[in-house]
Amino acid sequence: MNAAQRALPVRSFAELKPLRRRLAEAAAQEAERARAQAEAERRAQRERQLFAHAVGPVQPLKGQGARHWHVAEPPEPIPVQRQLDEARVLREALSDEFDVSTLLDVDDQLSYRRSGMGLDVTRKLRSGAWSIQRQLDLHGLRTDEAREALAEFIRLAHRTGLRCVRIIHGKGLGSPGKTPVLKGRVQRWLVQKKEVLAFVQARPADGGAGALVVLLQPGRRS
Template identity: 40%
Template sequence: MAMTDEELFLASMGDVVPLAKSNIVTLSKAQHDPSIAQLQRRLAAEQELEFDPNYLSTEFVDLLDPHDQLSYKKSGVQDGVFKNLRLGKYQVDATLDLLGRPFREARSALFEFIQDCHKRNIRVILLRHGKGLNSKPFPAILKSYCNKWLREMPEILAFHSALSCHGGSGASYVLLKKSDEKKAENRELHAKR
């Protein structure tokens, strides 16, 4: 007579001995949860995927001497306007002080400040970036990056190192474009009739 499946199974398992209790490992719920390091890596990866509207470059910059004067003018800016900016003849409507701020914080603060000033129709600002005499690992790192960042921003028409009474080569006057709203207002005001 042929053996049933159950009888075959029992016959083949006849010499099997159960495991001792000390050899049995049970996994607790805590072992399935991600570790703190895994959670931090996951959070960092998610933050990388978020869109950052701040387009200011963090890559290589030509280092300046701490005493160098900053000077930049986009084409189309009248020489007289730039001369008045350079000589500090325009009223400074807002000031941003970046002295002592960490690099990332300074980058973020500058970007947000310029965007906000442009929206509020502020035309001339004073940017205090410092000379960077004691900055590490190289002198004038923040000043060098401010020189680069201001050139990258479409809202900026011109900038120049400030007069000594406003910080000298440790600060800069910055001229911003008019907002679209202010341009329309100007056109209406000066329209030929």
């Protein structure tokens, strides 16, 4: 006698028929559970076989037990606000209202030399004694863009030890009235930069009236 039969004692023949019905229901439920479990196992087996068929034979990599995985540290945040502040300082440091006329040598090319520099400095610049190492072309830039580009160029040129550079501001042939818009501003901006010792109008082969050749203070790598 099984546990179900022990749990349902028979006290009379009248109870035998309901007892058989309950036993049959219990047996049917047990069979259904067994069938469902077997079906789940078959399904899992089919899925494992499908995966193995899809990826093919695999082998564990050697030395995986001793491998240590490290999560890379996130990159440093970009100091956007600091960059914006530095750009603003560069723009504000070069004034368009600066009177450059009193600082330019009165000649046909209006050259400039910082106080204490001899005439031979501009003479050598004009003769090509200094080799032009880099140049900045301001064509097509708006005034604010040109101011910022010039300030950044001079700062980096000086930092990397360059001594002689060329600034191309254009002759103004495409401007209203064919007047050079940037030429005067570039002169005013340059005399305000402490890195600039002198500048002259470029020789015809180097841009003529549309460019300036600039001599910089000795930098770190000169």
